[in-house]
Amino acid sequence: MKKFKVRKGNFLKSKNSTSNMMYNLLICLIPFIIFATYKNGIYPVIKGYGNLYLVFKPLIFVVIASFSCIMVEYLYYLIIRKERKTFNYLFSESFALIPGVFIGLIIPINTPIWLLILGSMIASLSKMLMGGLGKNKLNPALVGSLFITIIFSSFAGGYLNPLELDTISSATPLANMTASSYVLTYDNLVSPYGNLLDFFFGNIPGSIGETSSFLCIIAFIYLVVNKVIKWRIPISYIGTVIIMSLIMCLSKDIGLWFIGFNILSGGLLFGAVFMATDPVTTPISHEGQIIAGILLGLLTMAIRYLTPLPEGVLVSILIVNITTLLINYFSVKLFSKRWIEVGIIIFLLLIVGGFSFVIGSKIHNKEIDDSYKIISKQKDNNTTTYQVSGRGYTGSNSIKLKIVFKEDDIIKIEVIESNETYMKMIFNNDYLEKIISNQDNLDDLDTISGCTYTSKYIKEIVDKTMKDYFE
Amino acid sequence: MNKPVQIKRDENIDYNIQKYIKPEYVYIPLENKNGVVYKHLVKEGDYIYKGQVVAVNEGINFPIHSSVSGYATMGNNKIIDDGKKVKCIVIKNDFKEKYQKSKLSVKEKYTKQDFIDALRENGITGLGGSDFPTFLKYNIDKPKCLIVNAVECEPFVSCDKVVIHNYSDCILEAIDMIMEIMGIPRAIIGLKENNLDSINSFKKYLGTYPKIKLGFVKDAYPNGWERNLVRELLDIEYDKYPTEQGIIVSNVSTIYAIYEMFKYNRPLTERIITITGTGIKNRRNVKVKIGATISEIIANLDGYNNLKNPIFIAGGPMMGNSLPVDDVIITKDLNAVLVIEDDFEKNLPCIKCGKCIEVCPAGIYPVFIMNNGNNIDKLKELKPGKCIECGLCSFICPSKIEVREFVRMAKVKVSDR
Structure with missing residues (x-):
């Protein structure tokens, strides 16, 4: 008679395991990190909008966030539960770095590093305080990034990398x-x-790696x-x-x-x-x-x-x-x-x-365009001078123009007043002159990328004034 | 309905049947795994013939026979395949294989009642693993269809395949006789679609039996479960037993046992079991006496390989039980013994992925049952009683949690109240 160990359960296990699931998830995120590096780093740098640091910034974000998460879990186990956990445990059994990787991909690229670390720590803490793997009620990565978003909304700068800030609207x-x-x-x-x-x-434009x-x-x-x-x-x-x-x-x-x-x-x-x-x-x-x-x-x-x-x-x-x-x-x-x-x-x-x-x-x-207004209209021999205001990108009545007609043509456009952020680009591009020279076929005149809205609205105001003049 | 799960593994089956039918002692347990208690009919010191009734389930007058001849002793406790220690009748084999004379007459013609009586008197039970008396199944009016379950979906277990390989002509003959006696219009033999050897074994002789058809199911677990098989082959659902719909489902080994009953009119005293696993030196199918002990048989099969932490499993890897000793009585429902290394990964916390829900063939929620283990009211809502203990939830769990054990416990808790 031979004695055996008794084991409760069944005796055949599928190959899929929780760690495999998590590794598959991480594998899927690698292309996103590469994409983030291209979009936020390589492309702007090629276009001359940043330095080498920018190229590695997405990767640095992911690494820092993951590392913060692992540290928080390690310390949590050490201090609160009085257990010293190995890196291997934290990596392949508690999956400590997953929230960090996600946070690194779903926050704005302009997030300060200290805030990133703080957000990652809060993410991990939220997971550990609710009982650790399998017991947390809220997605830790989202808790962390919500925290970052709330704090970050008080900072200037927005979501974007320098290229996006400069070239798109x-x-x-x-x-x-x-x-x-x-x-x-x-x-x-x-x-x-x-x-x-x-x-x-x-x-x-959008967060680091989710677009x-x-x-x-x-x-x-x-x-x-x-x-x-x-x-x-x-x-x-x-x-x-x-x-x-x-x-x-x-x-x-x-x-x-x-x-x-x-x-x-x-x-x-x-x-x-x-x-x-x-x-x-x-x-x-x-x-x-x-x-x-x-x-x-x-x-x-x-x-x-x-x-x-x-x-x-x-x-x-x-x-x-x-x-x-x-x-x-x-x-x-x-x-x-x-x-x-x-x-x-x-x-x-x-x-x-x-x-x-x-x-x-x-x-x-x-x-909805109800803000177009003719402020004044002066006839003087064969010239007519309009003062008009209209909607701009920053709101209604943010653009005020002076338009001078002589016989059938516009001979002059002047900006009297404007609240537009990118009005400078209009002048840099000689956009007003372009409107004058293309006044017979305004529809074909392209807007300026970088201040698409402002240029579009100016064009519209001119168009409406022309209609009024020729009636 | 959830789809059955494919469990891949390559099996090399040795189709030779090794015989080991000379055990020194034979043990007749007086209780089976379903909790049915048998009343013993012999005294210590009685001489017992082979095939003599030694105990009986009084409720349905269902007998157990001795598989050898020799003198009886009483009172030994031994474990059976579910790990329960039960009282046994012990018979010391005198190797004479003596029958009582009267038992040897072979009947030429059976009526339906004769047949059902014969099934009862010869102690035929389901050899697939249910230990359910076969005569109860056949005792129905106007059966519509006989399904022969030759799917054998548990990995590693191959005793049914070996029976088919060696006795496919006998099985077909028995099916034909049963159909004639019972007046069953058609029969389907359910097989895995990729089990070519068994399919060819049947096809060799199938030509002469126009009413018997082969039916195929996917190689997936648990397609050998009655309910899945009936659904796949006939597209019929039933409430508790397939007999409600006039369908009789019998295991292929049971059919072979019925064949031997027809031929020799003697009780069921032998069966074929699979002895396999990395811990076994000589892995094969063995014809054994019912009532012999596994330890004796394995000792005669060159014994064990040296493993670090061997575990001994009565039954297949999915539904079998791990037992503390190999001194286990072979009962009619024991189809396999497995000795493997205990190198299972340790479990992680449940991540609530819901895979157990996705695979459960009974359509219950194993993960909820596990998480509400102490809340009887909630457990009742979740109907753990539907569980067929197939083990798929434990198989699929990525965190390697033994989910089925929680469901089993819940089953007991709910039925206790």
Whole structure:
């Protein structure tokens, strides 16, 4: 008779393991770090907008944030739990660096290093204080980056790297949309950044590494094939945003490009693929995951269009993290009555539909222009001098022009007063002279990149004045 | 419904059956793993013939037979395949294999009632692992279909495949006889679609049996589960037992046992079990006496390999039980013994990935059951009783948590109240 060790459980284990899942996640993030290095570093440096430090800044951010997270966990175990943990444990069993890597990719490139370290520490602390791996209720990376965003909003500078600050019209697409009072035209939302392909490949202003939707889609496929993420959440999230955008498109007569704009901006895909699928903080049951996805879509759109906050992805994922507790509770309660959950999903979809119309009532499909005003009009022999004011990029009546007509032509345009940030570029580009020489076919005159809006508005004011003159 | 899970592994099956049917002692447990208690009918010192009824389940008048002849002693406790220590009748084998004369007459023709009585009298139970008396299954009116379960989805276990390889003609003959006696219009043999050897073994003789068809299922676990098999082959759902829908599901080894019953009209006293795993020197399928002990058989099979931390498993790797000693009685439902190294990764905290929900063939929520282990009200909502203990949740768990053990505990807790 031989004695054996007794082991409870089954005796065949699948190859997939929690550490494999986490490594797969990290593998997926490598292209994003490379992309971030290109977009925020290499490209601006080639264009002459920075130094070598900028090239390595994204990588430095990721490394510093990860290191801070690991240190916090190490110290937490050492001081509070009185356990000395090895690096190997922190890396492959507690996955301490994951929140750090994410934070390094979803914050603005201008974040000061001290704030980055502080944010990473808060992220890790939030995870450890809620019980460590598997017990945290909120996505640590989002807690950290929310902290950074709140503090950072009091700093000047915005999201952008020097190239973006200088060449494109100065704000992320969604901030730009909020600033332009929700006038949802292609010219307003997409043109300043190129076209939707630029949105797709991530060539738009935004956080360090989250702008490339193209990489997000590839990562999504990789993660689903390798069974790492809860795919139902991103699918229903993006589906909801598509449905809402479509209803808004149809009811307000906006082009279908608007759907693409909504999905491809604001780091939505990055949030949907990586943050909203974090296993620990999202619902477990299939129906629960779909409900969470719909809620995410609803909240994101509501925050984007109904609140002054431009970027809704981060906050809506955190809110859904909280509702996860509730969703899981109901998954248990309604286990044998799953038709109720299906009912909830249908109910939510109805709300999605209704809500689209609510948001639809807040947006405009064309420019509202009520600020154009003729201040004075003087006739003197064959010359007529107009003083007009109109809407500029920084608000209504921010541009005041003096336009002089002689017989059938404009002979002079002068800026009397302006609040425009980039008016200097107008003079540098001799834009006013260009308007005079192209006055017969103003539509063909291109705007100036870098101060697209100001140039466009000046052109419009001139155009309206000409109409008045020739009547 | 969740899809079954593919568990890949290459198996080299040795189709030769080694016989080891001369155990020194035979133990007849007086309780089975389902908790059924048998009343013993013999006294210490009695001479017992081979095939003699030594104990009986009084509720359904279901007998257990001795598999050898010899003198009885009483009162030894031994463990059976689920690790339970039970009282046994011990018979010291005199190697004479003496039958009682009257038992040897072979019947030419069976009526349905004769057949069911014969199944009962000869102690035929499901050899697939349920230990459910077969005569109860066949005792239904107007059966529509007979499904022969030859899927054998547990990895490593190959005894059914070996039975098919060696006795496919006998199995087909038995199926044909059963269909004629019972008036069953059709029969389907359920096989894994990639189990070419078994398929070819049947195809060799299938031509003469137009009413018997082969049905294929994917090579995935747990497709050998009755419910999955019936769904895959016939697209029929049932509540508790397939007999509600007029479907009889029998394991292929059980069919072979029925064949031997037809041929020799003697009780079920032998079966084939798989003895395998890295800890076993000579891995093969062995024909053994029911009631013999595994330790004796492995000793006769060149013994064990040296492993650091060997564990001894009665049953397959997914549903088997780890036992503290190898001194285990072979019961009718024991289809395999596995000795492997205990090199399992240690577990991490649950990350709530929901993979156990995704694979559970019973459609329950293992992770919720695990996390609400102490809340009886919630446990009741989650219906742990539906669990078939297939072990897929423990298999798939990326954190290597033994999820099934939590569900098992919950099952007990809920049924206690």
